[in-house]
Amino acid sequence: MSNPFFKNYGPFLVSDILKLINVKTDNVKKDVELKDIKDLYSSNNSDITFFHSKKYLEIAKNTKASFCITTEFLKKELPTSCVPLVVENVLVSVSKITSMFYPDAINDDFDESVIDINETDFKDKVIYGKNVLIGKNVSIGKNCKIGHNTIIEKNVSIGDNSSIGSNTIIRNSLISNNVKILDNCVVGKHGFGFFPNKIKNLRYPHIGVVIIKENCEIGCGSTIDRGSMSNTVIGKNTYLDNQIHIAHNVKIGENSIIAGQVGIAGSSIIGSNVRIGGQAGISGHINVGNNVEIGGGSGVIKNIPDNTKVMGYPAKNIREFLRDNK
Amino acid sequence: MSNPFFKNYGPFLVSDILKLINVKTDNVKKDVELKDIKDLYSSNNSDITFFHSKKYLEIAKNTKASFCITTEFLKKELPTSCVPLVVENVLVSVSKITSMFYPDAINDDFDESVIDINETDFKDKVIYGKNVLIGKNVSIGKNCKIGHNTIIEKNVSIGDNSSIGSNTIIRNSLISNNVKILDNCVVGKHGFGFFPNKIKNLRYPHIGVVIIKENCEIGCGSTIDRGSMSNTVIGKNTYLDNQIHIAHNVKIGENSIIAGQVGIAGSSIIGSNVRIGGQAGISGHINVGNNVEIGGGSGVIKNIPDNTKVMGYPAKNIREFLRDNK
Amino acid sequence: MSNPFFKNYGPFLVSDILKLINVKTDNVKKDVELKDIKDLYSSNNSDITFFHSKKYLEIAKNTKASFCITTEFLKKELPTSCVPLVVENVLVSVSKITSMFYPDAINDDFDESVIDINETDFKDKVIYGKNVLIGKNVSIGKNCKIGHNTIIEKNVSIGDNSSIGSNTIIRNSLISNNVKILDNCVVGKHGFGFFPNKIKNLRYPHIGVVIIKENCEIGCGSTIDRGSMSNTVIGKNTYLDNQIHIAHNVKIGENSIIAGQVGIAGSSIIGSNVRIGGQAGISGHINVGNNVEIGGGSGVIKNIPDNTKVMGYPAKNIREFLRDNK
Numbered sequence: 001m002s003n004p005f006f007k008n009y010g011p012f013l014v015s016d017i018l019k020l021i022n023v024k025t026d027n028v029k030k031d032v033e034l035k036d037i038k039d040l041y042s043s044n045n046s047d048i049t050f051f052h053s054k055k056y057l058e059i060a061k062n063t064k065a066s067f068c069i070t071t072e073f074l075k076k077e078l079p080t081s082c083v084p085l086v087v088e089n090v091l092v093s094v095s096k097i098t099s100m101f102y103p104d105a106i107n108d109d110f111d112e113s114v115i116d117i118n119e120t121d122f123k124d125k126v127i128y129g130k131n132v133l134i135g136k137n138v139s140i141g142k143n144c145k146i147g148h149n150t151i152i153e154k155n156v157s158i159g160d161n162s163s164i165g166s167n168t169i170i171r172n173s174l175i176s177n178n179v180k181i182l183d184n185c186v187v188g189k190h191g192f193g194f195f196p197n198k199i200k201n202l203r204y205p206h207i208g209v210v211i212i213k214e215n216c217e218i219g220c221g222s223t224i225d226r227g228s229m230s231n232t233v234i235g236k237n238t239y240l241d242n243q244i245h246i247a248h249n250v251k252i253g254e255n256s257i258i259a260g261q262v263g264i265a266g267s268s269i270i271g272s273n274v275r276i277g278g279q280a281g282i283s284g285h286i287n288v289g290n291n292v293e294i295g296g297g298s299g300v301i302k303n304i305p306d307n308t309k310v311m312g313y314p315a316k317n318i319r320e321f322l323r324d325n326k
Numbered sequence: 327m328s329n330p331f332f333k334n335y336g337p338f339l340v341s342d343i344l345k346l347i348n349v350k351t352d353n354v355k356k357d358v359e360l361k362d363i364k365d366l367y368s369s370n371n372s373d374i375t376f377f378h379s380k381k382y383l384e385i386a387k388n389t390k391a392s393f394c395i396t397t398e399f400l401k402k403e404l405p406t407s408c409v410p411l412v413v414e415n416v417l418v419s420v421s422k423i424t425s426m427f428y429p430d431a432i433n434d435d436f437d438e439s440v441i442d443i444n445e446t447d448f449k450d451k452v453i454y455g456k457n458v459l460i461g462k463n464v465s466i467g468k469n470c471k472i473g474h475n476t477i478i479e480k481n482v483s484i485g486d487n488s489s490i491g492s493n494t495i496i497r498n499s500l501i502s503n504n505v506k507i508l509d510n511c512v513v514g515k516h517g518f519g520f521f522p523n524k525i526k527n528l529r530y531p532h533i534g535v536v537i538i539k540e541n542c543e544i545g546c547g548s549t550i551d552r553g554s555m556s557n558t559v560i561g562k563n564t565y566l567d568n569q570i571h572i573a574h575n576v577k578i579g580e581n582s583i584i585a586g587q588v589g590i591a592g593s594s595i596i597g598s599n600v601r602i603g604g605q606a607g608i609s610g611h612i613n614v615g616n617n618v619e620i621g622g623g624s625g626v627i628k629n630i631p632d633n634t635k636v637m638g639y640p641a642k643n644i645r646e647f648l649r650d651n652k
Numbered sequence: 653m654s655n656p657f658f659k660n661y662g663p664f665l666v667s668d669i670l671k672l673i674n675v676k677t678d679n680v681k682k683d684v685e686l687k688d689i690k691d692l693y694s695s696n697n698s699d700i701t702f703f704h705s706k707k708y709l710e711i712a713k714n715t716k717a718s719f720c721i722t723t724e725f726l727k728k729e730l731p732t733s734c735v736p737l738v739v740e741n742v743l744v745s746v747s748k749i750t751s752m753f754y755p756d757a758i759n760d761d762f763d764e765s766v767i768d769i770n771e772t773d774f775k776d777k778v779i780y781g782k783n784v785l786i787g788k789n790v791s792i793g794k795n796c797k798i799g800h801n802t803i804i805e806k807n808v809s810i811g812d813n814s815s816i817g818s819n820t821i822i823r824n825s826l827i828s829n830n831v832k833i834l835d836n837c838v839v840g841k842h843g844f845g846f847f848p849n850k851i852k853n854l855r856y857p858h859i860g861v862v863i864i865k866e867n868c869e870i871g872c873g874s875t876i877d878r879g880s881m882s883n884t885v886i887g888k889n890t891y892l893d894n895q896i897h898i899a900h901n902v903k904i905g906e907n908s909i910i911a912g913q914v915g916i917a918g919s920s921i922i923g924s925n926v927r928i929g930g931q932a933g934i935s936g937h938i939n940v941g942n943n944v945e946i947g948g949g950s951g952v953i954k955n956i957p958d959n960t961k962v963m964g965y966p967a968k969n970i971r972e973f974l975r976d977n978k
Contacts, residue, residue, distance in 0.1 A: 108834070109797050109799075109815045109817075109832075110781050110797060110798075110799030110800060110815075110816075110817055110818050110835075112779060112781065112797075114781075114782075114800070116782070127438060129436050129438065129440070129459075130440075130442070130457070130459060131457060131475075131782070131783060131801070133781075133782060133800060145435050145436060145438075146436075147435075147436030148436060148440070148459060148477055149457070149475055149477075149493075149783075149801055149819070151800055151801075151818055151819075163435045163436075164436075165435075165436055165495075166436050166477055166495055167475070167477075167493055167495065167510075167801075167819055167836075169817075169818055169819065169835050169836070178526070180435075182434070182512075182515060183436075183495050183512045183515070184493075184495070184510060184512055184547075184819075184836060184873075186834075186835045186836055186872040186873065186894075189834065189835070189872060192871065192891070192893040192894070192911065192912065194891065196907065196909060197889075198889070198907055199867075199889065200830070200867045200889055201867070201869075201889060201891055215525075215526045215527070217527075219518065219549075220512040220515060220549045221510075221512065221547060221549055221836075221873060221895075223871075223872045223873055223894040223895060223912075225894070237523075237524070237525065237526055237527060239518070239520065239527055241518040241571075241573075242512075242518070242549040242551070242571050243547075243549060243569065243571050243589075243895065245893075245894050245895050245912045245913055245930075247893075247912065247930075255522065255524055257522060259518065259591065260518065260549075260571045260573065260589050260591070261571055261587070261589045261607075261913070263895075263912050263913045263930050263931050265911065265912070265929075265930050265948065277591075277609075278571075278573075278589050278591050278607055278609075279589050279605075279607040279625075279931070281913070281930055281931040281948055281949045283929075283930075283948055296591065296607055296609055296625065296627075297607045297625035297639055299931070299948065299949035301948070301949075312639075313639060313949055313964075313965060314977050325640050453764060455762050455764065455766070455785075456766075456768070456783070456785060457783060457801075471761050471762060471764075472762075473761075473762030474762060474766070474785060474803055475783070475801055475803075475819075489761045489762075490762075491761075491762055491821075492762050492803055492821055493801070493803075493819055493821065493836075504852070506761075508760075508838075508841065509762075509821050509838045509841070510819075510821070510836060510838055510873075541851075541852045541853070543853075545844065545875075546838040546841060546875045547836075547838065547873060547875055563849075563850070563851065563852055563853060565844070565846065565853055567844040567897075567899075568838075568844070568875040568877070568897050569873075569875060569895065569897050569915075581848065581850055583848060585844065585917065586844065586875075586897045586899065586915050586917070587897055587913070587915045587933070603917075603935075604897075604915050604917050604933055604935075605915050605931075605933040605951075622917065622933055622935055622951065622953070623933045623951035623953075623965055638965075639965060651966050
């Protein structure tokens with residue numbers, strides 16, 4: 001799938017990409033055009049990809065990309081059809097190339113292009129409050145409501161029968177039918193992703209979106225960041241309470257229930273039918289299975305298999321937790 | 327006390343209620359009208375009540391209600407004056423009946439009925455900012471201030487000398503004298519209460535309100551949900567710091583001090599002269615006594631008696647906590 | 653440095669100050685005028701200061717102030733050039749005197765003096781959204797952006813190339829160049845500081861400001877309170893994620909990275925190159941050194957030396973934490 005929202009400024013010549021990331025190599029036989037930068041799995045032979053961790057070894061071996069940003073150590077794992085471009089810091093180079101293809105994905109200043117909803121066609125289709133602003137590339141379905149002072153910035157699609165509260169800000173998001181997003185939320189801003197640098201940190205582009213599926217509810221004061229290279233996804237009929245923070249690339253399954261002040265760090269994957277108690281925190285890059293219960297206040301720092309109840313910091317089996325804390 | 331804000335659409339015939347909850351019974355001798363649905367304690371002989379847990383056994387034995395939604399197991403505890411209506415899931419049936427009596431209590435979409443404060447009589451009585459909106463059934467006392475972009479939605483009473491910040495949203499709340507509610511708060515929205523259902527969760531109505539008594543202060547970015555069958559109450563001269571979440575039905579006593587990012591889950595009762603350190607969390611349905619100190623970061627999962635200092639997760643006596651963590 | 657924002661209503665006669673704090677003493681030989689109230693270190697011979705804890709013994713011995721609010725127990729430590737004024741509760745008296753010098757620092761109601769940015773000179777210099785309000789004594793540098801519904805209340809200076817999001821409120825703050833403050837933040841409100849009192853808590857004035865240095869980023873929904881007697885400071889190139897709470901007087905060094913939902917309580921000092929994981933909490937009056945890593949969910953209740961990695965609640969050396977939790 002091509003990126004739904006961010007304009008791809010490519011194709012770019014390989015020679016231009018090499019200049020950008022300061023790589024000199026004899027491996028590039030022909031100065032072809034590259035159409036996009038994608039992950040190892042999604043890319044095809046007109047794309048450039050990246051490979052920075054042994055975790056992705058199996059996918060790397062089968063990538064269809066023609067070029068791959070990688071390290072001296074990992075380059076031997078790539079198929080012969082893929083030219084390795086060896087750099088010191090893979091992710092910094094990926095960030096630079098992504099910014100070249102998608103320069104609009106790095107700037108998250110307020111959306112200047114919005115106009116008053118009264119000046120749009122939505123004025124006859126949507127029930128809306130005072131001072132509602134609508135950006136470019138916005139679609140809104142039937143029977144929707146949008147509360148006072150809410151800003152639907154650019155690149156937002158809202159399905160039928162959805163209700164957005166007041167003082168809420170949404171951008172770069174695909175919101176399905178029958179979704180409720182309550183007051184004072186911020187949905188679709190870039191995540192907390194950047195390369196630390198002593199003078200000035202280097203932001204990396206977030207070309208992903210936020211996807212909120214049917215029948216979800218998002219409580220007041222919550223923040224849901226959009227993905228960097230992938231998307232942030234809230235599955236069908238999942239309910240979030242107030243003051244929850246969902247970081248970039250997080251995926252949550254269906255029918256899950258997440259209580260107040262929970263935080264889920266970047267790229268974690270939560271299953272379906274999961275219940276998370278208030279103030280629990282889940283570290284980044286964690287897998288939580290289906291039918292899991294996580295007690296309030298828990299700190300989850302390792303994967304949790306299906307059908308498990310955990311509690312504690314660090315979270316462990318709830319029986320063990322209760323026994324240890326008698 | 328009748329409900330101060332939500333219109334009661336009753337009375338309804340018992341036969342209509344039986345149809346709604348799909349109960350067939352020979353116990354109902356006469357198709358009388360029922361005026362309201364109330365808890366076991368408050369209801370009288372023109373009301374229907376509900377009894378779903380042995381915790382309420384003593385109150386159930388003395389209820390004055392004529393009808394009671396209950397289970398096969400509990401029905402024998404009711405007085406002979408009260409006709410048991412046996413269902414599979416008491417709370418789901420209660421939800422349906424409450425929605426019948428109070429249909430307005432289930433919808434928490436933004437308040438479309440608000441108008442600019444300049445179009446109301448408050449324009450000469452209140453000191454207010456730009457873009458302030460006022461709903462129906464709002465009263466505001468003397469010497470009050472309301473900040474910019476703040477929305478006083480329907481069903482709000484504010485006493486004298488109170489000050490509301492900017493970007494704050496209030497509905498269904500009774501706010502007393504000398505109260506300060508700072509910026510970006512949401513007060514009086516429904517709680518995180520619903521019946522999970524694989525296709526689409528079933529929201530239950532919240533017919534309670536938020537009551538904030540004299541001299542309280544509520545910090546920036548806090549959320550206080552209104553009660554479901556009872557009210558959410560903040561006692562006199564209690565101060566809440568920023569980013570606090572108070573769930574539905576919580577009651578907090580007087581002169582209590584609650585530091586930043588604390589969360590109190592549904593239906594917990596906190597005493598007077600209580601101090602709660604930052605980021606502490608209190609589970610639902612917990613009793614915290616008077617003169618209690620709860621250390622920052624604690625997770626309270628059981629009742630705490632008066633005059634106790636606790637800390638830890640789970641919270642325990644502070645001496646024990648410090649000894650165990652030397 | 654004189655206070656940048658709050659008007660000093662002094663000088664006041666010593667006799668008036670004695671009356672205010674209800675002190676009778678024969679030590680005051682001449683009814684001189686006092687120009688300001690300052691801490692032990694900053695005050696000179698036209699100032700009054702205060703000394704309430706043995707922690708400040710060495711500084712007290714060398715204070716240049718002419719008068720000092722203190723206790724019977726501590727008064728003997730002051731130099732002969734400094735007249736001790738003995739009271740029951742030093743901080744309550746300090747609060748009263750500070751309120752006399754700086755009455756504007758105690759009231760944090762919404763800023764009524766703001767006007768629409770279209771009516772200011774900034775309309776030609778700043779890129780701004782709809783419904784932006786600007787208070788008195790505000791300066792904004794070149795190439796700045798201010799989002800929709802944002803309120804820059806009185807006493808704010810913003811440097812060049814800075815970007816403020818939407819629905820954000822700022823007052824009493826010095827914001828440097830290249831700073832980003834995202835949506836729904838509140839920066840510069842008074843801290844959670846007051847003297848508990850059974851009838852009505854006594855707020856103490858916050859005469860400090862918030863200082864945010866070059867290249868910082870502040871995430872959505874964060875709150876940063878201004879200082880009471882000192883300032884709240886965020887050092888250069890420090891990044892804060894969403895929903896963070898920074899209390900009054902906190903100082904954070906340079907190049908630090910603070911993940912979502914972290915809370916730092918009043919007067920704590922955090923070094924440079926510090927990384928704090930999501931939902932961690934730091935108690936008040938704590939020192940965290942340079943190059944420290946604090947794991948997500950940690951609760952820091954004692955000082956942490958430089959170059960240390962900690963985790964847990966209470967936070968301890970991360971090796972110890974991992975060993976104890978195998």
